[in-house]
Amino acid sequence: MKIYDSKLKNKVELIPLDSNEIRIYVCGPTVYDDAHLGHARSAISFDFLARFLEMRGYKVIVAKNFTDIDDKLINKSKQTKIPLDELTQKYITSYLRDMKHLNVRKAHFEPRATQYLQSMIDFIQELLKKDIAYKLPNGDICLEVSKDKYYGTLSKHFDDKDSLHRIEFEEGKKEQRDFVLWKAYKGENDIGYESILGRGRPGWHIECSAMIDSVLSYKDKEFCIDIHAGGQDLFFPHHENEASQTRCLRNKEIAKHWMHNGFVNINGEKMSKSLGNSFFIKDALEVYHGEILRNYLIGTHYHSPLNFNEEDLLNSKKRLDKIYRLKKRIGYEKVADLINVEHKTFDDINTYYEKTLNPYKEVLLKKVDNNFCKKLFDALDDDLNISLALSVIEEFLKNSNEYLDINPKDKVYKEKVKSNIELIDYILGLGTLSYVEYFQLGVSNEEKDKIDKLIKQRLEAKQQKNFDKADSIRNELENMGIALMDKSKEITEWEKI
Numbered sequence: 001m002k003i004y005d006s007k008l009k010n011k012v013e014l015i016p017l018d019s020n021e022i023r024i025y026v027c028g029p030t031v032y033d034d035a036h037l038g039h040a041r042s043a044i045s046f047d048f049l050a051r052f053l054e055m056r057g058y059k060v061i062v063a064k065n066f067t068d069i070d071d072k073l074i075n076k077s078k079q080t081k082i083p084l085d086e087l088t089q090k091y092i093t094s095y096l097r098d099m100k101h102l103n104v105r106k107a108h109f110e111p112r113a114t115q116y117l118q119s120m121i122d123f124i125q126e127l128l129k130k131d132i133a134y135k136l137p138n139g140d141i142c143l144e145v146s147k148d149k150y151y152g153t154l155s156k157h158f159d160d161k162d163s164l165h166r167i168e169f170e171e172g173k174k175e176q177r178d179f180v181l182w183k184a185y186k187g188e189n190d191i192g193y194e195s196i197l198g199r200g201r202p203g204w205h206i207e208c209s210a211m212i213d214s215v216l217s218y219k220d221k222e223f224c225i226d227i228h229a230g231g232q233d234l235f236f237p238h239h240e241n242e243a244s245q246t247r248c249l250r251n252k253e254i255a256k257h258w259m260h261n262g263f264v265n266i267n268g269e270k271m272s273k274s275l276g277n278s279f280f281i282k283d284a285l286e287v288y289h290g291e292i293l294r295n296y297l298i299g300t301h302y303h304s305p306l307n308f309n310e311e312d313l314l315n316s317k318k319r320l321d322k323i324y325r326l327k328k329r330i331g332y333e334k335v336a337d338l339i340n341v342e343h344k345t346f347d348d349i350n351t352y353y354e355k356t357l358n359p360y361k362e363v364l365l366k367k368v369d370n371n372f373c374k375k376l377f378d379a380l381d382d383d384l385n386i387s388l389a390l391s392v393i394e395e396f397l398k399n400s401n402e403y404l405d406i407n408p409k410d411k412v413y414k415e416k417v418k419s420n421i422e423l424i425d426y427i428l429g430l431g432t433l434s435y436v437e438y439f440q441l442g443v444s445n446e447e448k449d450k451i452d453k454l455i456k457q458r459l460e461a462k463q464q465k466n467f468d469k470a471d472s473i474r475n476e477l478e479n480m481g482i483a484l485m486d487k488s489k490e491i492t493e494w495e496k497i
Contacts, residue, residue, distance in 0.1 A: 001056065001381045003049075003227075004303055006235065006258040007154050011383055017221045017256060021059045024050065025212050025255070026107065027230035027238070030067040031091035032076045034280045035098050037264045037297070037308060038231060043104045044294055044429070045261040045302035046229045050105075051427050052380050055361060059353050061346070063216045064107035065208060066092055068114050069201055074191055084191060088112075098281040101290030103429045108349055109215045113207040120202040120210040121195045123249060124181045132248045136172040139184025139198050145177040148244045154258065155236035179241050181206050205241035212254060213246070228255035235260055262305040279308065288313065289441050291432050295320045298428060301386050319390065320430070320438075322397050327421060328435040329404060330414040335422055335431060364426070367419035372396050376423070393424060439495030443482075451482055455492050458484075 002011040016022050026046045029039050043064075050060045067073075068088035077084045096106070113120075124141055127133035132147045145151045170180070180203040185192030192199040202210075217224040224246065230239065239258065246254040266279060284293055296316040300306045326332075365373065372392070379388035400417050407413065425431030433441075440448070454473050461469040474484055477494070485493045 001053075002383055003257060003259060004383045006260045012257065014226075014257070016058065017218060017223060017226055020057060021061065022053055022227065023216050023218070023225040024060065024062045024227045024229060025208070025216055025225055026062065026064040027208060027228075027234050028064040028066050028107075028110070029091075029095055030070050030072060031088045031095060032070065032072045033091060034282055035091075035095045037279045037281060037284065039095070040098070040102055040104075040281050040293065041264050041297050041302075041306060042229075042231045042261050043099055044102060044297050046259070047104045047429060048298055048302070048427070049229075049259070049384060051429060052384065054357065055365075055423070055427055056377070056381075057361075059349070061109075061216070061349055062107040063109040063111065063211070065211055066095075066110060066112045067204065067207060068092070068112045069191065070113075070204060074189075078189060085114075088114075094282070098285070101285050102281070102294045103290060103432050104294075105429075111211040111215055113202065113211075116207065116211050116214055117193055117195070117202065119214045120206050121182075121197055123206060123210045123213065123245070124197060124202075126249055127181065127245065130248070133181055134174070136170070138172065139200065140170065140172075140180050141182035141197060142170075142173055142178040142180055143241070143245055143248065144174055145179070145244065146175065148248050150247060151177070151244050152240065154243045155240045157236045157240065179203065179205060179237065181245070205238055206245060208238075208242050209246045209249075209254065213250075222252060223256040224250065224252065224254045226255070227257045227259055229259045230261075232260045232262060259303075261302045262300075265305050265307045266309075289433075291430055291438075292317050292320065292441075294429055299386060299390065302384060319394070323393075323421065323424065323430070324433075324435045324438045326397055326400055326417065328439070329401070330417050332418050332421060332435065334434040335425065364419060364422060367416070368423050369416050369420055372420050373423065376427075380427070396420060436493060436495075441496065443496055447480075451477065451480070451494060455484070455494065459490070459492065462489075 001014045003014050004010070005012045014022075024046065026042070029035060046062075050062055053060045066088070069084070073084060073088060076082075077087050080087065082090075092112075099106070124133060127143060128135075128141065133141055133143050135141050182197050183200050183203055185199040185201075190201075192201055212224055212228075228239065228242075243254050246252075264279075281293075292313070296313045297306065299316045299319075375392045376389055379385045379392055382388070400420075403413060404410070422431070443451070454477055458470045458473040461467070461473065477484060478497075481497045482494050483497050485495070487493055
């Protein structure tokens with residue numbers, strides 16, 4: 001497989017550091033507000049990557065952090081008068097709920113910054129001992145960038161004005177590129193933790209390096225992890241600074257490869273709270289089911305910007321409609337969710353792969369059509385070429401329907417089609433609904449109760465041979481936008497037109 005390495009600005013072959021295992025760290029949210037579509041895009045992009053790598057035969061281990069101590073969080077806590085721990089828990093819960101709706105799997109490890117304070121303190125202490133970090137008169141501790149001769153080689157930002165604009169200005173720095181590792185306590189409007197470094201709290205960049213070091217890093221490899229991933233807005237200074245402080249302490253690079261997803265644009269502008277056009281996931285979910293949103297967000301190549309608009313979303317839904325229409329045609333039932341499970345340790349992960357996931361994949365890959373599978377994998381092997389992959393899926397849907405038009409009772413063929421759809425669902429993260437549920441989306445529970453009562457009345461009318469009443473009820477339902485399908489004398493299915 002080839003992936004686009006943001007550091008090299010080129011596609012490279014993905015060769016794991018350790019045989020068939022791939023370790024991925026994804027920068028997670030700063031939990032001071034509800035998650036927006038930018039968060040969704042990043043989460044879906046790298047969930048998609050992990051799913052495909054799994055189906056490719058790799059054991060994929062993912063960590064995604066929560067930043068739960070930060071200036072924005074402290075300010076929000078003061079404004080709302082909600083204690084910091086309550087505030088962060090509220091938004092972590094909200095984020096995880098949104099991700100579940102989008103069928104984004106929980107990472108194997110989800111470290112919170114406040115849980116790894118000692119790891120950060122130890123990390124900074126070692127940098128001080130190596131004379132790579134220094135203390136300012138106000139008690140803050142900075143990394144001395146000039147001591148890292150490779151600083152800037154990740155993002156190619158060095159000392160241009162635009163880059164320096166993104167670095168926090170602070171008096172006393174040896175040079176303004178130097179970045180804060182530890183923020184000394186500033187008084188009652190601040191939050192501080194007692195430590196050997198003095199009372200204070202970690203800077204933003206140090207948390208990811210320390211948590212990778214603690215939960216994911218190889219200690220005996222040339223790089224700490226295989227892939228470091230996140231949004232393009234994190235490339236500089238956040239990822240540059242992560243790479244620098246780890247390189248300075250461990251004398252090796254934090255990641256073999258860097259991958260970044262593109263921005264979500266609304267009306268042609270990068271989505272940003274400062275622009276006032278942030279689109280919360282929770283708001284989108286009130287209008288569209290999470291699977292419809294996921295299908296839309298995954299349909300643009302992860303590295304490209306996505307210009308969000310509802311017309312494109314509805315057009316992409318037509319593809320999802322076709323998948324579910326074929327599911328209905330062949331009687332495809334929803335597959336049990338065997339992949340959205342939590343793990344606590346590497347042993348848990350190893351056991352899950354060996355006893356559950358690997359046997360499942362082995363059976364599935366024996367059942368799928370080899371030609372379809374090869375075309376799909378070849379497309380995704382090219383840096384998750386989703387456009388080509390979707391054209392392969394479109395061709396499969398078209399050919400399947402054409403064959404079934406001529407051979408509607410071919411059970412062997414239907415089973416092959418089922419396996420192909422199951423493979424699509426697994427890799428793209430779709431298939432959370434049965435076809436009955438899917439075609440009833442947008443109908444409230446109250447409306448469903450009314451529809452079920454009318455269907456029952458129609459069945460009773462037919463049993464009494466009162467066909468005029470039965471036809472009248474069908475017409476009433478059609479006027480409500482409901483189509484009926486009689487499966488037998490006793491069973492009638494319905495869907496929203």
